[in-house]
Amino acid sequence: MRPATLLRLAVAGTRTDTARVALTALSATLATLAGLAAAAVLTIPTPVCCGGRNLSEQYSNALLREPGLRGGTALALLLLTVPVLALAGQCARLGAPARDRRLAALRLAGATPGQVTRIAVLETGVASLLGTLVGLGAYLSGRELLDRPDARGRLALPTDVLPPVGVLAALVVGLPLLAALVSAVLLRGVSATPFGVVRRGVRERAPGPWAGLLIVSGLAAFASFNPLLNWYQDRHRTPPVLLPPLLLLGGGLAALVGVVIGTGWLSYTAGRLLHRYGRGPAALLASRRLTTDPWAGSRTFAALLAAVVVGAGAAGMRAMMLAQVEVHRHTGAVNDSDGFYLRTMDLVDLAVGVAMAIAAGxxxxxLVEGIVARRRAYAALVATGVPRGAIGRSIAWQALAPAVPAVGVALAVGYFLSRGVAGGPVRGGGAMVQVCDAGEQLCADPATRAQHVRFEWVPELTVFPDVPLGQLAWVGAGALAAVLVTVGVGLVFLRSSTAVEELRTT
Incomplete structure (x- = not known):
């Protein structure tokens, strides 16, 4: 089959296929913008000045001005790509039954299994390439439009730097290649035949609670971070360069994967409990669905749970910073950096909100794809006398039964990760401090400061960070609200998908 024919067959299809391609391209655009923004932050040159000042004074934002904060800023931007890529994975399943029938028709027309697989992979790659090109164009255009210095000549964004051409090419070409590779791997268990699409190797064994080992290992890695660094410091030794990032990145990834995979076990357990104690057809229908496909929760809630873990971790870090501010206020060492770090946490909370909104999409x-894919079964239930309200309640049970405990676990894991890396209580005081009794102008002048300075003993103070129950409740409520809104939107499609005519759907 010639490449032009492959390309034409890959982009052909119905309006549903067009919507799938458009949503996949949109996801690739958002991921490209986040990646290019992170690359631009890392590309900012660090000047070497006398006196040890190496700040990039051309920026008004301290996150860009201080070299030590750019790595965390870039990492936060890259974390935004996690829910975006999860959204791309969900969009790739849109219209899957109709696409399966189209692939079966190609097999019936004489296409080989390899050609059919290449068509499906090329569809994802072309859509992603279109999205990355649009993202590159939007980034270059925005770079020109937002290059507006303030009255002091400082920039709010790094519009004066451009990532190297190799980085631009790697993002624009690498993301579509990665998407195509992931599609090829996922299609390994799928066989397109002239009679339909058959999925091989269906998981029949119930999920086990072994995902808890990943969560425990991630928490242990974060809890051992400060003790290990203190051990090296007490012996006047330098820790290995890769040890801190390995503990943080490896531990965080292990805990996050454990939370996502553990949702499968929670779904299966919730299904068994509903089957044993549930009353009414809605609970029984949901229980059978949860036990039959428990991994659907892990696939569906992955991005949302990742946002919840990050949001709970940010809440724990904010509580630690507030404890430090209280100690600084007690010792008279309050400075502008305290307010700056708290404002930075506001940006992190905003990023978590954006990630939740993307995950809700x-x-x-x-959910809509699941309703449409099972419309024949739902139509059969309605035809046999099951009320549509019972089916709607069963869909709500399927979404909320695993989501509620999974969000609770994600909140606990994110909070304990932050407490593990932030350490224990904050201590300060227990020393003599200088106190200037004059005004700000006299205290700032070295010539007059000495005349108004006195020494005062500050008693030692130990502050235990509060458990941010309020902020954790808001993060959890936001996640569950996203699930409820999703269920409400899905129920809109239920009536059209349960019409008796759907029994003739092939």
Missing amino acids: GLVVA
């Missing part, structure tokens, strides 16, 4: 796509 993925939930909507997944």
Whole structure:
């Protein structure tokens, strides 16, 4: 089959296929923008000045001005790509039954299994390439439009730097290649035949609670971070360069994967409990669905749970910073950096909110696709006398039964990760400090400061960070609200998908 024919067959299809390609391209655009923004932050040159000042004074934002904060800023931007890529995975399943029938028709027309697989992979790659090109164009255009210095000549964004051409090419070409590779791997268990699409190797064994080992290992890695660094410091030794990032990145990834995979076990357990104690057809229908496909929760809630873990971790870090501010206020060492770090946490909370909104979009796509894919079974239930309200309640049970405990676990894991890396209580005081009794102008002048300075003993103070129950409750409530909104949107499609005519759907 010639490449032009492959390309034409890959982009052909119905309006549903067009919507799938458009949503996949949109996800690739958002991921490209986040990646290019992170690359621009890392590309900012660090000047070497006398007196040890190596700040990039051309920026008004301290996150860009201080070299030590750029790595964390870039990492936060890259974390935003996690829910975006999860959204792309959900969008790739949109219209899957119709695409399966189209692939089966190609097999019936004489296409080989390899050609059919290449068509499906090329569809994802072309859509992602279109999205990355649009993202590159939007980044270059925004770079010109937002290059507006303030009255002091400082920039709010790094519009004066451009990532190297190799980085631009790697993002624009690498993301579509990665998407195509992931599609090829996922299609390994799928066989397109002239009679339909058959999925091989269906998981029949119930999920085990072994995902808890990943969570425990991640928490242990974060808890051992400060003790290990203190051990090296007490012996006047330098820790290995890769040890801190390995503990933080490896531990965080292990805990996050454990939370996502553990949702499968929670779904299966919730299904068994509903089957044993549930009353009414809605609970029984949901229980059978949860036990039959418990891994659907892990696939559907992955991005949302990742956002919840990050949001709970940010809440724990904010509580630690507030404890430090209280100690600084007690010792008279309050400075502008305290307010700066708290404002930085506001940006992190905003990023978590954006990630939840993107994850909610993925939930909507997944739930609507599930309703449409099972419309023949739902239509059969309605034809046999099951009320549509019972089916709607069963869909709500399927979404909320695993989501509620999974969000609770994600909140606990994110909070304990932050407490593990932040350490224990904050201590300060227990020393003599200088106190200037004059005004700000006299205290700032070295010539007059000495005349107004006195020494005062500050008693030692130990502050235990509060458990941010309020902020954790808001993060959890936001996640569950996203699930409820998703269920509401999905129920809109239920009536059209349960019409008796759907029994003739092939």
